Amino acid sequence: MKTTAYIFLMAMVAAICSMETGGSYAGEVKAISGAGATFPYPIYAKWASAYYKLTGIKLNYQSIGSGGGIKQIKAKTVDFGASDAPLKPEDLDKWGLFQFPMIMGGVVPVVNIPGVKAGQLKISNKTLVDIYLGKIRKWNDPKIASENPGLSLPGINITVVHRADGSGTTWIFTNFLSKVSQEWKEKVGNAKAVAWPTGIGGKGNEGVASYVKRIRGSLGYVEYAYALQNRLTYIKLKNRAGAYVAPNMDTFQAAAANADWKGAKGFYVVLTDQPGKDSWPITGASFILLQRVQDKPEVAKAVLSFFDWCYRNGKEMAKKLDYVPMPEMVVNLVEEAWKTEIKDKNGNPVWP
Amino acid sequence: MIRSGTKGRILDIIFANGTRICALLVFLIIVAIMVSLLAGAWPALKKFGPSFIISSQWNPVTEQFGALVAIYGTVVTSIIAMLIGVPVSFGIAIFITELCPVWLKQPIATAIELLAAIPSIIYGMWGLFVFAPFFGDHIEPWISDTLGRLPVIGPLFSGPPLGIGVLTAGIILGIMVIPFMASVFRDLFEVVPSVLKESAYGIGATTWEVIKKIVLPYTKVGVVGAIMLGLGRALGETMAVTFVIGNADRLETSLLMPGNTISSSLANQFTEAVGEIYTSSLIALGLILFLLTFMVLALAKYLLIRLTLKEGVRT
Numbered sequence: 189m190k191t192t193a194y195i196f197l198m199a200m201v202a203a204i205c206s207m208e209t210g211g212s213y214a215g216e217v218k219a220i221s222g223a224g225a226t227f228p229y230p231i232y233a234k235w236a237s238a239y240y241k242l243t244g245i246k247l248n249y250q251s252i253g254s255g256g257g258i259k260q261i262k263a264k265t266v267d268f269g270a271s272d273a274p275l276k277p278e279d280l281d282k283w284g285l286f287q288f289p290m291i292m293g294g295v296v297p298v299v300n301i302p303g304v305k306a307g308q309l310k311i312s313n314k315t316l317v318d319i320y321l322g323k324i325r326k327w328n329d330p331k332i333a334s335e336n337p338g339l340s341l342p343g344i345n346i347t348v349v350h351r352a353d354g355s356g357t358t359w360i361f362t363n364f365l366s367k368v369s370q371e372w373k374e375k376v377g378n379a380k381a382v383a384w385p386t387g388i389g390g391k392g393n394e395g396v397a398s399y400v401k402r403i404r405g406s407l408g409y410v411e412y413a414y415a416l417q418n419r420l421t422y423i424k425l426k427n428r429a430g431a432y433v434a435p436n437m438d439t440f441q442a443a444a445a446n447a448d449w450k451g452a453k454g455f456y457v458v459l460t461d462q463p464g465k466d467s468w469p470i471t472g473a474s475f476i477l478l479q480r481v482q483d484k485p486e487v488a489k490a491v492l493s494f495f496d497w498c499y500r501n502g503k504e505m506a507k508k509l510d511y512v513p514m515p516e517m518v519v520n521l522v523e524e525a526w527k528t529e530i531k532d533k534n535g536n537p538v539w540p
Numbered sequence: 541m542i543r544s545g546t547k548g549r550i551l552d553i554i555f556a557n558g559t560r561i562c563a564l565l566v567f568l569i570i571v572a573i574m575v576s577l578l579a580g581a582w583p584a585l586k587k588f589g590p591s592f593i594i595s596s597q598w599n600p601v602t603e604q605f606g607a608l609v610a611i612y613g614t615v616v617t618s619i620i621a622m623l624i625g626v627p628v629s630f631g632i633a634i635f636i637t638e639l640c641p642v643w644l645k646q647p648i649a650t651a652i653e654l655l656a657a658i659p660s661i662i663y664g665m666w667g668l669f670v671f672a673p674f675f676g677d678h679i680e681p682w683i684s685d686t687l688g689r690l691p692v693i694g695p696l697f698s699g700p701p702l703g704i705g706v707l708t709a710g711i712i713l714g715i716m717v718i719p720f721m722a723s724v725f726r727d728l729f730e731v732v733p734s735v736l737k738e739s740a741y742g743i744g745a746t747t748w749e750v751i752k753k754i755v756l757p758y759t760k761v762g763v764v765g766a767i768m769l770g771l772g773r774a775l776g777e778t779m780a781v782t783f784v785i786g787n788a789d790r791l792e793t794s795l796l797m798p799g800n801t802i803s804s805s806l807a808n809q810f811t812e813a814v815g816e817i818y819t820s821s822l823i824a825l826g827l828i829l830f831l832l833t834f835m836v837l838a839l840a841k842y843l844l845i846r847l848t849l850k851e852g853v854r855t
């Protein structure tokens with residue numbers, strides 16, 4: 189008995205040792221690791237599996253939430269971090285990080301009103317804010333009715349639905365509300381979780397989607413993909429140019445194209461309330477975070493090669509999963525910045 | 541094989557010390573948890589002081605945090621759960637041990653054990669997709685039309701029938717604690733010596749009298765323990781509650797309105813909490829839950845001591 193146990197133990201030790209050497213073999217990078225945002229996880233996973241088949245390089249991405257991603261890249265326990273909300277330029281400088289936008293999505297208000305179909309209801313910024321502030325409480329309120337002549341709205345209560353968990357989606361949504369309403373900015377503010385003046389909280393996009401589906405008279409906000417896949421009744425929003433737009437690939441890309449990427453330090457661009465008559469007002473990008481000074485330039489190079497490949501070859505995959513790829517112009521800006529911003533210890537650029 | 545001599549003695553010593561280490565480990569873990577909770581919660585406790593417990597504000601933007609909403613939600617959902625769970629579990633256990641035909645005993649017992657084995661997330665999903673819609677469409681309108689119109693308790697039961705809220709969470713919790721308490725009650729009632737029960741029946745006692753005068757006094761320590769076990773589960777339950785409570789950090793009078801509990805606040809917000817005070821306030825919530833559970837246990841012990849004291853007086 190003893191001998192068998194001993195042999196078993198030795199075999200285990202041997203196996204563990206061989207795994208160690210296999211993983212961290214210097215020179216050739218076999219695996220890269222990242223952690224952070226949950227919103228882009230499906231597309232990162234999809235890209236990673238396609239890239240693995242092509243190159244044999246494996247991506248290990250833990251979708252632990254943006255907060256965790258930021259913590260881990262600061263501690264250098266991962267090769268890249270991911271965050272749904274951009275970090276402020278001063279924070280990037282403080283922590284020696286560099287960020288760039290990788291993929292976009294839109295946040296879509298969805299409703300459940302008997303007799304109202306997708307895209308029928310039109311709502312202005314002011315009205316949306318007033319509903320989320322709890323000032324407008326019924327669907328047949330004159331303010332809503334005046335924007336929707338010809339649409340018969342029932343006199344039922346509005347039940348506001350929001351995210352219960354801290355999330356990038358909430359960050360983008362409250363960012364939009366803060367931009368369009370001074371009152372919201374002062375009373376509630378812009379964060380991943382806020383003190384909601386009214387309403388109920390669902391856990392995750394799926395939680396909000398299921399509340400909206402089941403509560404008559406509800407209004408919630410979800411990621412575009414969830415609205416599509418759950419066939420929720422989206423509404424049209426009035427954008428900065430004064431036009432009512434429906435949420436779709438084109439209006440999200442219009443928002444990204446009309447944003448001022450060039451003038452933004454550290455790619456700190458929030459795509460809410462952008463100019464242009466086709467822009468969807470609640471668009472958001474998800475960001476990648478890298479250390480500005482790389483201890484292991486070969487790993488950084490592998491990471492950048494992966495993202496370069498995603499930018500160039502991953503567009504169709506992204507669209508299939510209802511994500512919005514970055515416009516070409518932005519991709520070029522980002523890759524230019526890689527050349528000057530990311531360096532090894534001796535100050536030599538890592539890319540290309 | 542019986543070992544003798546020094547070898548046996550050494551093995552004995554190793555064995556005794558091994559078990560001692562295992563037992564001490566429990567203390568060590570409790571103390572370690574307590575210390576790390578205190579250390580983590582310290583920045584928040586220092587900043588807000590005692591007002592942390594009585595403030596109903598929970599605002600991550602301005603970093604003003606108070607635990608009152610979460611404490612209230614935790615306590616109220618647990619009370620509702622106990623109000624439902626204890627009588628039903630009692631009924632189940634009494635039926636199985638006293639009144640049930642023999643062939644039905646085993647199937648009911650197995651069903652209870654199966655209920656206990658269901659993971660809490662399943663209760664949560666069931667609550668959200670099946671129970672909440674039913675409750676909101678059929679029961680809640682009736683509740684707010686009848687109970688909601690009563691004078692004193694009316695405000696507790698009025699409001700829009702969302703199907704999601706403190707009352708729903710309490711009911712789901714009640715269903716979740718039933719299998720635990722029922723199976724312990726049953727085991728307890730079964731160890732009451734038949735000779736005691738039969739003598740009581742023999743002098744003409746009814747089933748209820750036998751339960752009240754013989755079974756309960758005989759098993760009271762265990763019964764209190766089982767109730768505390770159920771209460772402990774209700775206080776700490778996370779996933780099932782998160783799904784159906786509505787997760788709103790506001791203090792509402794009505795039980796039909798959404799609320800929040802300590803554990804669901806933690807589950808929802810911990811991953812994305814940034815900044816020292818926010819994280820620390822969440823840990824402080826955890827500390828409060830820890831103390832709350834501790835207080836419940838202490839109260840149970842105190843009750844038991846009181847019960848035994850009274851016994852002494854009577855005889």
